[in-house]
Amino acid sequence: MPATNTDLVDRYLHAVKFWLPKAQQADIVAELGEDLQSLVEEREAALGHTLDEDELAIILKKRGSPMRVASGYLPEQRLINPAMLPVYRLVLKIVLLWVFVPLFAFVFLGPVLTFARPGEMLLRCAVEYWRAAFMTVGMVTTVFALLDRYQVKFHRADNWDPRKLPGVPGTQNAMTRWNHLAGAIFGFAAAAFWVYLMWQRSEFAFSGGTRLILGPVWRQIYWPVLGVTLTSAFFDLLSSVYPRWTQVRSRVRIGTDICGLTIAAVLLKAGNFVGIVDAHLSAADLANSMAWFNGMIDWTVIAAIAIEIGDAIHEARFLLRGKRAKPAALPSAM
């Protein structure tokens, strides 16, 4: 082979080597070099003359770009397991549509309506949404990539039972969907009302000089109450879209019920919910009013506890019924 041809082949093999895994570089390049040399010799024998640079360039071009040739030797790589792609898409859809949109609407609706330049606030909302969405997509993708990298197995995907699949959409009672939607609307309204009523509030002042002083416990429970209310509203919203996700909904309901019971227990333990300041009332009347007011809150909290316990029992029975109805394990697929 002429020197220029050797140089061309060497350059080609060097370019292929660049993309190859380090441990196999020398071995693969030696084999490719041998193959090319055999091909050149055969072609030269057929043509009856030594190949010139152009003829050799045609052979190398036909073989493919160095990166393409090297890619055949690289292990098959992927970011996310294809089997997990439907779950990945579902998680993104839930986060971007069903968490972020209501959350941003909740956070920005007030400022947009009250800000002097609502357009500017809307633009800020959109920018923040895209920033948050971009970061979330990155984080969710990273989590799924890590799950794939460390070969985390999802037993649920293997141990499934066709008899436990959700029903076909459209056949369920339309009322269920509307009930959940109503629950979501009520929940978000309650959360907004809670923020409006209690945000950094330490007292209520009424005309005539009467003041209702809030006990410190209300500051303690402000964020937990908001969190539980929003979570409950969010899952109601989700249930209105996916009414067949009854097991998930029941578990979340039991969770929010337990959180609600904890908050109620903290409230009851604190005792003095409110104090009353009124210059027109005698000390005895003031004490009676405070006792009556605190007693009313006491009973309201107790009623709320009863409702939460009832709801939790109802959901737990629903879950247990589902588990008892669980059929015998099916034989694994062939």
Next chain:
Amino acid sequence: MHTNAASSELFDNLRLELRRGCLVVAVLAQLYTEHYGYALRKALGDQGLAIDENTLYPLLRRLESQGLLASQWREEEKRNKRFYRLSPLGEEVLPNLLAEWREMTAALERILGDRGLASAAESASESKKEK
């Protein structure tokens, strides 16, 4: 025009899928006797199964890493060449693979025969040879 290009692309993809498994069987069967890469490619091509070098060499490495082939560098005609042959594991696996392939071919033949597609396939094969 667009439909022709799309159908040609679709055919190429299907052909690739169809060939993938067959190439493994062919390479393993050919390597009952020892060959180096270039000679193996020639031998397969001479028997009507042309295989691109960019497909063959990575395939040989994959089969070797799976333990189905064994290889060694050896000098022949004053040049170092890497010779491949079926490993003991490959010798154990290949008959099962061939039996499976024969079953599939027989089933496919029955399906084609039942639907009268065999003659259509034959004429397509003839026209391909003429081209």
